[in-house]
Amino acid sequence: MNVIVVLLAGILIIVFVKYYLVNKQRNRPKRLSKSHLPPQLKTVWDIPGPRILPFLGTKWIFSIYYKINKLHEAYADLNKKYGDIVLEVAPAGIPIVHLFGKDDIEKVLKYPSKYPFRPPTEIIAIYRKSRPDRYASIGIVNEQGEKWHHLRSNLTPHMTSPKIY
Incomplete structure (x- = not known):
C-alpha cells in the first residue's frame, strides 16, 4: 500500500515538474496591448492568460477566483488582467482564444470562413438547452456549423450597420 502511494506521489511530482519546466520555457507575455505586440508571438500558446495546470487547463x-453565475465579471477581469486577447485552455488541452477588442472581433467576423469551429462554453450551452422556453438556440457564441452560419448571417448586418435599430 505504501509503495503505491509513494509511486503515485512520484508520478504526480514528475508531471508537475515537467509541466512547470515546459511552462517556463514558453515565457508567455503577461498582457497584450495594441500599442505593443511583441514580434515573437507565433502560436496560440504565446497568448497571455491564466496559468495552465495539467488536466485542468x-x-x-x-x-477559486470567480463565481460561475457571474461569468461576465470573470471575463471582464481576465480582459483587465491580460489585455484584449486572452488564452483559456479547456481540460482536454484545447486552446480557447477570447477577443475583447472590437477591432479584433470585427476581423474574426469578417474573416471568410463559412463554418469555423470554436469549442463551446459548456456551462452556457447546457443552461440555454435547459431553458428552451427562453432560448431558441444555444447562441452564436456556442453554436457550430450551419446553425452558427444562419445566426451569424442574420446578426452581422445589424452589428456592422451604422444605423441604430
Whole structure:
C-alpha cells in the first residue's frame, strides 16, 4: 500500500515538474496591448492568460477566483488582467482564444470562413438547452456549423450597420 502511494506521489511530482519546466520555457507575455505586440508571438500558446495546470487547463480559476453565475465579471477581469486577447485552455488541452477588442472581433467576423469551429462554453450551452422556453438556440457564441452560419448571417448586418435599430 505504501509503495503505491509513494509511486503515485512520484508520478504526480514528475508531471508537475515537467509541466512547470515546459511552462517556463514558453515565457508567455503577461498582457497584450495594441500599442505593443511583441514580434515573437507565433502560436496560440504565446497568448497571455491564466496559468495552465495539467488536466485542468485554466478552468480551475472559475472554482477559486470567480463565481460561475457571474461569468461576465470573470471575463471582464481576465480582459483587465491580460489585455484584449486572452488564452483559456479547456481540460482536454484545447486552446480557447477570447477577443475583447472590437477591432479584433470585427476581423474574426469578417474573416471568410463559412463554418469555423470554436469549442463551446459548456456551462452556457447546457443552461440555454435547459431553458428552451427562453432560448431558441444555444447562441452564436456556442453554436457550430450551419446553425452558427444562419445566426451569424442574420446578426452581422445589424452589428456592422451604422444605423441604430
